[in-house]
Amino acid sequence: MSTIEDEGDDAGPTDHGLTPGRAATINDIARIAGVSKKTVSRVINQSPFVKADTREKVEAVIAELGFSPDPQARGLAFRRSFLIGMIYDNPSPNYVVNMQQGILDAVRGSGLELVVHPCDRTSDDFMANVRGFAVRQKLFGAVLPPSVSEDERVTGMLTEVGCPYVRIASVSLDAPERMVVTNDSRGAAEAARHLVGLGHKRIAMITGPDLFRSTHERGEGFRSGLAEAGITLEDAMVVRGAYTFDSGVAAARELLSRKTRPTAIFAGNDEMAIGVYQAARDAGLDVPFDLSIVGFDDAPMSSRIWPTLTTVKLPIRDMGRMAAEKLLARSRGLDPAKLEQPEVIPTLIARDSSAPPRR
Amino acid sequence: MSTIEDEGDDAGPTDHGLTPGRAATINDIARIAGVSKKTVSRVINQSPFVKADTREKVEAVIAELGFSPDPQARGLAFRRSFLIGMIYDNPSPNYVVNMQQGILDAVRGSGLELVVHPCDRTSDDFMANVRGFAVRQKLFGAVLPPSVSEDERVTGMLTEVGCPYVRIASVSLDAPERMVVTNDSRGAAEAARHLVGLGHKRIAMITGPDLFRSTHERGEGFRSGLAEAGITLEDAMVVRGAYTFDSGVAAARELLSRKTRPTAIFAGNDEMAIGVYQAARDAGLDVPFDLSIVGFDDAPMSSRIWPTLTTVKLPIRDMGRMAAEKLLARSRGLDPAKLEQPEVIPTLIARDSSAPPRR
DNA sequence: CTGAAAGCGCTTACAG
DNA sequence: CTGAAAGCGCTTACAG
CATH class of the missing domain: 3.40.50.2300 (Response regulator)
Known part of the structure; x- marks a missing residue:
């Protein structure tokens, strides 16, 4: 099944001399594919400067070994983690869980994970707390639902520390690529x-x-x-x-x-x-x-x-998804402003609690 | 205010020659405190093998610079992240949010963060998905509420990949240090x-x-x-x-x-x-x-x-807190089995939906 | 298009 | 009790 030359000397044809307990690293892939680790890195990061058959060869080894780059090592070198932070003070469990789901809908398969960060805007250490979180984790990005999204101190601080964010709010407070507006x-x-x-x-x-x-x-x-x-x-x-x-x-x-x-x-x-x-x-x-x-x-x-x-x-889950997609789009070089309809329109659901008034 | 000798040559007394935009690293602390980075590392990790006044000197510099070690770098060296995963399939928003709150209650101030991972036990790639999550993120630990907690495939796999976990379930399914039992x-x-x-x-x-x-x-x-x-x-x-x-x-x-x-x-x-x-x-x-x-x-x-x-x-938030505390206790060398009452007792709340039957 | 060297910010052996 | 060297698994310049 394997079309790759086995360089191991003490193991069967599909065991490339890897320590069984340990996960494969970029070095293993490089060695087995017969290229430098830098080339493997290029494949991982979808660099266009790789010859087609080199790419294929590397990708085959990656697939065979089920290799997945270590987000910590990658993050350390990138000076950025692969964590999205949801920073919120909304007290409604339903709102929170749906938004989390929406964010996860968007990041599925991207290697990003969602870190939840509830907070209290009235607390004395609110700003220090949020800042510490963003800086320490070197967040890939932050999703800010109301009312955190409406706090200019937060967005100012995030900009200052270089943390991308997307705000969700009922009015446009920021550039389109950083906003999901609900009407x-x-x-x-x-x-x-x-x-x-x-x-x-x-x-x-x-x-x-x-x-x-x-x-x-x-x-x-x-x-x-x-x-x-x-x-x-x-x-x-x-x-x-x-x-x-x-x-x-x-x-x-x-x-x-x-x-x-x-x-x-x-x-x-x-x-x-x-x-x-x-x-x-x-x-x-x-x-x-x-x-x-x-x-x-x-x-x-x-x-x-x-x-x-x-x-x-309000389509809360969709709003979470749209916000996370804007965060992702930036890193993919797309124009996040043009991702989807610029504005979320709420819809009236008529049920049984409303009727004509008694005469 | 600073009692530490300033080694910078181009800056004021409280600026130790640090690049303003960048956060301080262990090297900065070592240089300013006049010790090796290894000694700073010992202080960070609360090693007992540090002389009292060396420790104080280092701690003073850490406090002055607001230094906080990079969890990614630390994690890379430790071969373990500082992330707790909550892996769940419970559909109730209230349950989910309360448990998240409880976990966060326990980890506050510890430097750990909470990564949420909802999943579908009936999905074909359920096991691969959860395994990939635990391995890739090198989770510090996993909290498993029902019904994920009741899946022996999951706990077996987590053990195999060396990921600590605590189960929350209505019956004891595991060793006390890995269980929060609700009666x-x-x-x-x-x-x-x-x-x-x-x-x-x-x-x-x-x-x-x-x-x-x-x-x-x-x-x-x-x-x-x-x-x-x-x-x-x-x-x-x-x-x-x-x-x-x-x-x-x-x-x-x-x-x-x-x-x-x-x-x-x-x-x-x-x-x-x-x-x-x-x-x-x-x-x-x-x-x-x-x-x-x-x-x-x-x-x-x-x-x-x-x-x-x-x-x-059911005191869901407390249950989440207790589970996370057991995860923390292990790394602190405490006995997680003796943390709190071994069993959570639900309490009846009598309200208006129950009354004597009509004769 | 590809690679060898240096580095991200920490820790683990290993010395002393 | 303290430190110099090597390494965790990746990426960024820098060459070619």
Whole structure:
């Protein structure tokens, strides 16, 4: 089966004198293929300056021995690792896991691995912590979901230490090759149109925390969606939440205690929307007939709860994949700006939590 | 401020002639501290064979320069990386994220990082994939949650390639230093006692898939808990699910269509328990008065849904932390078997989905 | 198109 | 207790 001349002197035809326990190295490949290690290195790194049959010969030996270059040694010489860091403070398990999956979708087969780095932006050593991580690991690149992606201190520091990054955010904050933009504003406008279309007029909103850019985008989009139908979102109909279940409950209680209560509530994310269900129940209101609820995210729970939650879906896994692809494209010399549609459009998923208001 | 003699000749007192952009290396520390790099290496690796004041001198320079040894170079020389791999096929985002958090709790400050490696045990290249990952990255260690932890092919292969691992499983499958055992059986027995205590007699169970060891442990524990009260779980009252929402719905439909339907259902996990809510609603049954439901896991959703779900809580984050600590203990020369309580005991959390049956 | 030398930043023997 | 030499498995200049 082997077409390569066996240089071993103490072993069978497919054993090239390698120590059995140890993995093959570039030196083994060079020796067996009868070339220098530099040439093997050229093949590994897809250098165009290798004669076709030299390349084939080397590739055959690589395949036969199942050789795979040591990322640590390669990284040491390259002054760069083969690790992608996902640096995040998003508290939603669903968001985190889906984004991880998306990043892994993109790097599969590339030899890159994903290192997860949750962090706390409010912590005193936040910047030192993230900087230490990026520098020590000499990250191949970093994927930054919100709200870390919105922190200019982080991106400035990463640039300073020479760590490539891609930001995921609801508004363009950077050059296209470093951005995956989700049009949250448009998604929120869809939510507004949906409620208006059902005939709602007294509409309320629970926003996210100020720290998140998406809070403003979703708020602004919702307002403009209502404005298209000539409906103004009153100040008394807007309560700030914190993207958590409990804050959703509290905000909804407040809204439902207003003298003229809303017939529909748009929550900045699903977690808070689920909280609205509880407040509605406590107030003796039937969802959707007394109160329509619309969320944002399409978390798994939205289709499990009853009535199922109308929401705006963000393709989180795709977003993770697109971000990692931009990181990869750079190293492949492609133009990362032209990889895929420049903007991720959320889609409204109408379920059972929204209906026309009672007359 | 610096008490170290400045050997630079072209810079100020705190600049030791280092290139500004580049991070300090072991050579810089050695030069500035006036010792050999080998001595610096001894300090880094906490060798006892260093004179106290030599150590202090070196540590002062390390601190002053904020030096942190390059994990790639160290790894290359050690023939081992500083990466912990979490290799898993658990589909629950909550489980995954909590376990990641637990592992990170344990490794914080140790210089280790967490590389996530989801996989598919049913895939043809599963073993090759996991092997390649462990070998290529020369993992410091692997954390294996169920059901990967229950695959002897995986643990055999990891042993063969010299990759330390810790398994997390509902039954002891390995030496104590390689195991975090969760007593799922006992947790399920608690669930049984809870339902018996409420007065239930016609009790049903939805099990997990055969592939998971926890399916058997939870099943067996539940049976034995009922047996204590002289209640036998009838065959017709047991339906197999798949740990998914949909399988929970389907299994509950089947159970609720029996001629004498159960007054209580214990589901092998929360995801399926939530499915039972839907089947109950479709059948026009009130939870908990027509039907009590008990789950397993304490997923976030269990306290959000209405009525809130009675369930058995597993401290997933602690389990991840304990597993990573065992990995760390080995390298610190401690006895990993004696780290913490040998067994994780799940606890019943009684909420609103369980009540005495209607007379 | 190919290779010999030096180096990435550490550690392991081996001396003393 | 400390250090000079060699090496981990790759790549970058530099030659040819």
